[in-house]
Amino acid sequence: MERKIAAGDFSLKEKIALACRFLADEGHAMSLAGQISVRNDDGSFWTTGFAQGFADTTADNLVRVNANLDVLEGDGMANPGARFHSWIYAARPDLRAIVHTHPPHASAIAMAGERLIISHMDMAMLHDEIAYLDRWPGVPLANEEGEIISTALGGKNAILLVNHGVLGAGATLEEATFFLASIEHAARMQLLCRGAGYQPIAVDDVLAADAKAFMTKPKFIQATFDYWCRQTLRRYPEVLESSRRG
Template identity: 30%
Template sequence: MITEIKFKKQICDIGKRIYDKGFVAANDGNISIRISDDQFLITPTGVSKGSLTPEMIIKVDIHGNVLDGEYRPTSEMKMHLLVYKERPDIQAVVHVHPPYATAFAIAGIPLDQALMPESVVYLGTIPIAEYGTPSTEEVPNAVKKHVREHQGVLLENHGALTWGKDLEHAYYLMESLEFTAKINWIAKQLNGDRELSKTHVNTLVEMKTKMGIAGKTPLGVETSEGIHAKKVTTTTGSALSEQDLNYIIEGVSRKVVNELKKHL
C-alpha cells in the first residue's frame, strides 16, 4: 500500500511537469505505472494533468477492469495496456501532445535522422504509428508494430508515446523526443539539417550497446572522407525569385499607401 501511494504521488508530480512544460493542454494526456505483473496505476479521464491528486489515480488490471478508484480511467488505457502486454520489462508509459513532436506526427515525419549524438544514443529512432481513432483498438494495433524495437512512437495526427523502465525514464524519453523534434525543426528552417556519417553513427552505436540502451538507431549517411555530416533533405517547392518578391512588396506597399490616403 505504501508503494502504491508513492507511485500515485509520482504520477501527480510527472503530470504537473508535463502540464507546466506545455506538453498538454486542458485535460489532454495520460500516464501509467506497472505495480505488479497484471496491475497498473493510471490517470483518470477528464482531469487536467496539472491538477492531479493521489486519490484521483485508478488501479486497473491487465484487462482494463477497475480494481480501485472512484474516477473513470483514461479512454486511452488500451494503448497503455498494449505496451505492458508486449513488453514485460516496461514499467511506465507516458502519452502527451508536445507541440514540436506533435507537428512532426501531423506531418507524418518520423524522427529517424542522426542529427545529434545524444539523440542517436539515448533516444534512437522514433517511428510514426499510423493513425487510429483515439480510444479504439486501432491505436494499440498501430503501436504494436513498433513497441518491441523502439522507446517511443509519434502517433500520426495525434501526439507522442514513450515507455520506460520506470516513470522518470519514460518522462525523460518524452523530454528528449520533444527536444529532438524542436532542434530538427529549427535546423530545417535554416536549411541545415545535416545528418551524421555512418562512421560516426557506428561509433555511437557501440557506445549505446555498452551502456545497455535498447531501441533502433538512425543509420547515418555516406560522406566523403573526413566529413562528419551531410545535408540529406531538400526544400520542397520552388523558392520565390527576386522579381516575384519585388512584385509582392510593391503590391503590398501600394495597398498600404492607398489605405493611408483614405484617412488623411
C-alpha cells in the same frame, strides 16, 4: 519541503504526479489528451483519471485499474484513451511504464510523417530507439488501435504516431518519461534548425551508439528524473500524498 524529502524519496504515485506536472510545464498538456500509466506486479496499473489534466494531477487523485480499465482503487474512472496501454503491456512484458502525449514539436514532426535525425548530443539517447506509425488508426479507444500501436512499437521504447503524437515506454517510469521528454526536445531542435534554413547533420552511428550507452544508464536517467522532480516539487508541493504534506 526539500529538506524533508530527499532526492528520489518519492512514492510511486508521487512520481507519477510529479512527471505529469513536469510534462505539463514542458508543453505536453494543452488539453486533456495524453496519459501516464505504471504497471504493478499483479498486472493492474496506476493511471490518470478521466477529465483530469496533467496539470491537475496529484498523488491522491490517481486511479488503479485492470486491463479493462475497471477501477480497483481510487475515485472516478480512468482516461479511456489508456486502453491501448494494456495492449502494449501484453506485447512487452519488459515494460512497466508508458507515457503518451501530444506535445507541439514532436506532433509537428509526426503530422508531417518526418523522421527525427539524430543530429545532436542531446538526441543520442534516441539513436535506433524510435519506431514510427505511418497510419493514424483513429482515437485509440478500441482494441484495434491498441493492436496497431503495440505492433508498430515492436521492441523499441519510443514511437512517433503520424497525425497524433508521441509515446515513450520503459522498464521504469523514470525511463519512459526520459524518452518521452527527450523526443519533444529533439523535435524542437530539428524544427528550429530547419526553420533557420539549415539541414540537420546526422551524428555518426558509432558515436551516437556510444553516447546512447552512456546517456541511458539507469543512474543517469534516475539523476535526470530526480532533477525534474526537484524542480517540479518546488512549484507544486501539493502533488505529494496528503499524509506527506505540511
